Amino acid sequence: MEDALVDASSPTVTAYVDPSCPFAWITSRWLLEVARLRPIALRFEVMSLAVINEHRELEPWYREFNDRAWGPARVCAAAAAHHGPAALTRLYPALGRRIHDEGDKNLDTVVPAALAEAGLPLDLADAAHHGDVDALMRASTARAQELVGEDLGTPTVVVDDVAFFGPVLTSIPRGDEALRVFDGARLLATCGAFSELKRARAEGLSFA
Numbered sequence: 263m264e265d266a267l268v269d270a271s272s273p274t275v276t277a278y279v280d281p282s283c284p285f286a287w288i289t290s291r292w293l294l295e296v297a298r299l300r301p302i303a304l305r306f307e308v309m310s311l312a313v314i315n316e317h318r319e320l321e322p323w324y325r326e327f328n329d330r331a332w333g334p335a336r337v338c339a340a341a342a343a344h345h346g347p348a349a350l351t352r353l354y355p356a357l358g359r360r361i362h363d364e365g366d367k368n369l370d371t372v373v374p375a376a377l378a379e380a381g382l383p384l385d386l387a388d389a390a391h392h393g394d395v396d397a398l399m400r401a402s403t404a405r406a407q408e409l410v411g412e413d414l415g416t417p418t419v420v421v422d423d424v425a426f427f428g429p430v431l432t433s434i435p436r437g438d439e440a441l442r443v444f445d446g447a448r449l450l451a452t453c454g455a456f457s458e459l460k461r462a463r464a465e466g467l468s469f470a
Contacts (some may be wrong), residue, residue: 266427272301278288278309279354281338282331284467288431289417291469294355295440304392305347306354309406310335310399333369333390334361339399340389341382352380360373362470419447426451433468 279286290306297304312331313356320328334357342350356376360366373387389395406418409425418427426447435443450456 270334272303273422274305275419276302276307276420277289278307278402278416278420280309280311280331280416281334281354281357281361282327283311283416284362284469285430288434288469289360289419289429289469290354291394291434291441292429292440293419295434295436296444299437299441300444304351306338306350307347307406308335308339308342308350308399308402310339310403311416312418313396313403314407314415315398330367334373335399336389336393336395337373337377337386339395339402341377341380343395343398344386345382349380349382350437353377353382356380381449421448421451424448424451432463432465433470 265304275293275296277286277290279290281287283399285310293302293304296302307470310331313333315324315328336355337353340348341353341405356379357372360372361374366372373390374384377384377386406416406425409420410418410427413462414427417430418425419429429443429447434440450459
């Protein structure tokens with residue numbers, strides 16, 4: 263969604279996401295559903311799991327996941343840095359659909375295809391393999407953590423000046439349910455005393 267197409271009175275919604283995170287992907291799809299049904303100025307910024315977990319002791323499988331996460335996040339950061347936030351708003355869904363919906367983990371094919379779909383230069387794929395944009399990625403991650411706390415991660419959502427971690431969803435709310443979840447999360451987050459609402463996950467993830 264291009265910001266210019268949204269009325270100035272619409273709420274500004276910023277989703278801090280990592281393209282490798284399945285929970286961020288589901289949350290972003292929910293927000294895209296909200297944007298389909300209601301005028302919101304939706305934009306994305308990078309909140310890097312690789313940065314957050316860089317110096318933490320992790321189980322081997324999760325360390326491997328975080329090491330792989332550098333590449334896609336760097337490409338997203340480079341797209342935003344060189345072509346503006348609207349470029350990331352196009353690129354992130356194109357990446358997420360391939361990584362999560364289609365289950366393609368081969369960055370050598372996923373990244374160029376997503377860049378082409380987003381109308382971005384293919385040479386942005388080079389950013390996956392070097393750290394030129396790491397400072398920008400660290401800065402955007404730090405901005406998100408300043409809003410919700412250093413012990414939290416992605417997805418983080420900011421609606422105008424109200425920030426909250428999550429919601430962490432196992433499937434994508436659609437239609438009226440998507441709007442109810444949006445209004446409920448926004449209302450709860452405006453309570454200064456609110457800290458946490460959580461329950462155990464009883465099902466697997468669905469990207470449908």
